[in-house]
Amino acid sequence: MRDQPTILHLDMDAFFAAVEQASKPSLRGKPVIVGGLGPRGVVSTASYEARRFGVHSAMPTAQARRLCPNAAYLGPRFGLYRKVSDVVMELLHELSPLVEPLSLDEAFVDLEAAEAPARPVRDADGAHRVGERLRAAIRAATGLSGSVGLAGSKMLAKIASEQAKPDGIVLIEPGTERDMLAPMPVRILPGVGPATAETLRRAGITTVGETAEAGSEELVRLLGKAHGASVYAMAHGVDERPVVAERDAKSVSVEDTYDVDLTDRTRVRWEVERLAERCVTRLRAAGRSGRTVVIKVRSYDFSTLTRSETLRGPTDDPGVVKEAAQRLLDGVDTTAGVRLLGVGVSGLADFTQEDLFAQAAQEAGEAEKAEAVGEEAGEVGSAEDTGGVPEPVEEDTVQDRRWVPGRDVRHAGYGRGWVQGSGVGKVTVRFEEPDTPPGRVRTFSVDDPELQPAEPRMLDAAIAEVLAGGRAAAERGGAEPAR
Incomplete structure (x- = not known):
């Protein structure tokens, strides 16, 4: 634990929805919901205007439509979100070489690790100034807002950024952690999910203060040795986790949920092949290979199974991954209906071991495969026609x-x-x-x-100026700006 608040946590405000509002003038100041649009779709991000109606992330889109029927419901544009995220992450790297991204819109920064010409931040005033400059730089570059938390640990910095939302900054002075945490619900602690919270609730423990008072022995008895000790430490505000610049991925995977259960075996096989192709595309984009192929099948009744096969060596060959995925699928009964399919590769490495036999088979069957896929695509038609074709929006091309x-x-x-x-x-x-x-x-x-x-237009400094003008007008009594 540090004696100064030099760990910064940035969380962009309603990021996906905010990018859409910035891109679309007619949606600024109005409820916007980004996510899956089909009957089984799930909300990814809701703008603050939509949240006033009770809409939140991970909510079924159908429920969101009942709560907020007049919102704009949009499919995600991950390509654009990644480009905006790259701009934000570059601004974080200007503060310190130690940046730990958690997602496209969230990251930790270790301000003590700053290098020349920047001076390492050593006190609360300096940390606060850095946080304010960062928020201003993000707004100037993208027109978007982000919330910043500053504290002496990662856990507390993240809690601070939650308190700062939207579009604010909160600094937790070291030494004040326990008093601040005590009245908060126990779910605020990292690693305390619904199951752990329910176990504690049955023992009469609902707040962080009550968790700390319960004592380490009681928490170990309730939660087990490792988890109980961790929860006890965090309830006292203790979090020794460092900011880690590189978080090595353990696997690469893709999956799709279908609006209508798939029962045709030929269609299921085609979907698995398409998912394997997308998975290998991501694998190659990351410069990686893998030796274990995994498929995931969720049935109509939500029962889920996975099957895996370990290859002789790591590969990034789409033919090898497709063949392995199809072999795994052969052992799964899909006749009752499939609502979700996924293909992944684990056991990642930075090199490949060519499978010449699979390569030769792939080349020999290329014409036959292309014809079969073309016929299948013709039968499927459009999402509008069938209501059951997934919409992998992040794979959209012009x-x-x-x-x-x-x-x-x-x-x-x-x-x-x-x-x-x-x-x-x-x-x-x-x-x-x-x-x-x-x-x-x-x-x-x-x-x-x-x-x-068409390709999305990137949010740049010129667009940020337009958004800033809209905010100034709103402050003078005009339309509400996007957040």
Whole structure:
């Protein structure tokens, strides 16, 4: 534990929804919900305007629609979120070489590790100034807001950033931890999930203060030696975990949930092959290979099983991964219906061992495979036609003509815009860009040749200036700015 608040935790505010609001002028100050849009979709992020209606992340989208029917429901654009995240992470690296990303919108920074020309932060005043400068730099570069927590440990810094939300900064002075933590619910502690909280509740323990008073022996009796000792230490504000710059991934995986249960065996095999292809794409993008192939199958009744096969050596060959995944699938009964499929690779390494036999088989069957996949894709049709085809939005390309709400398009006559919705052969588009006024809405046929998917426009400093102008207008009594 440190005697100065030199661990910083940044958490961007409603990140996915905020990026969408910044990109779409007509949505600023309005409820926006990003996530899966089908009957089994789940909310990924809700804007603060939507949260006022009770919508939150991990909520079924169907429930969110009942609570907030007038919100904009958008599919995620992970490619754009990653680009904005890269800008934010670069600003964090300017503060210190020790940056530990937790996700696209969240990271820890060790301010004591700053190198020349920056001076290491040694006291509370210096840490607070750094936090304020960081928030200003993020707003200037992207137009978005982030909340900052500062403390002497990772646990407390994260708690501080939660208290700072939205768009604020909170610093916890070392020495005040126990008094601050005491009245908080025990779920605030890292590693205390629903099951642990229920075990403690049955023992009459609901707050952090009560957890600390229970004593280490009682917590070990209730939770086990390792977990009980950890919870006891954290209840006293003790967290010795360091900021780790590199967090080595243990596996790479992809999965899709289907709006309609899959019962056709040929379709299931095709989906597994497609997932294996996406998994290898991610594996190669990370410069890794792996020796264990894993499939995940969740049935109609939510029962889930996994199967794995360890290869002779690490590989990043799509043919090898596909063949292994199909072999694993052969041992699984899917006739009752499948709601989720996943393919992953674990046992990661930085090199590959070529499988010449699989390579030769892949090349020999390339024409046959392409024909079979083409026929299957023709039978599947569009998501609008079947209601059951997954929408892996992060794999969207400019050649993909699925009109998912929120995605970018370009029209030969009207310019750039985004999809508001589609159905019964029509697609509705609002024509606007991040630095324009709210645009007009027009409707086209889904196969209109003049309407094409487009790459998202990156949020940059120029767009940030436009957003800043909107905030200034809001402070003078105009429209509410996006958060």
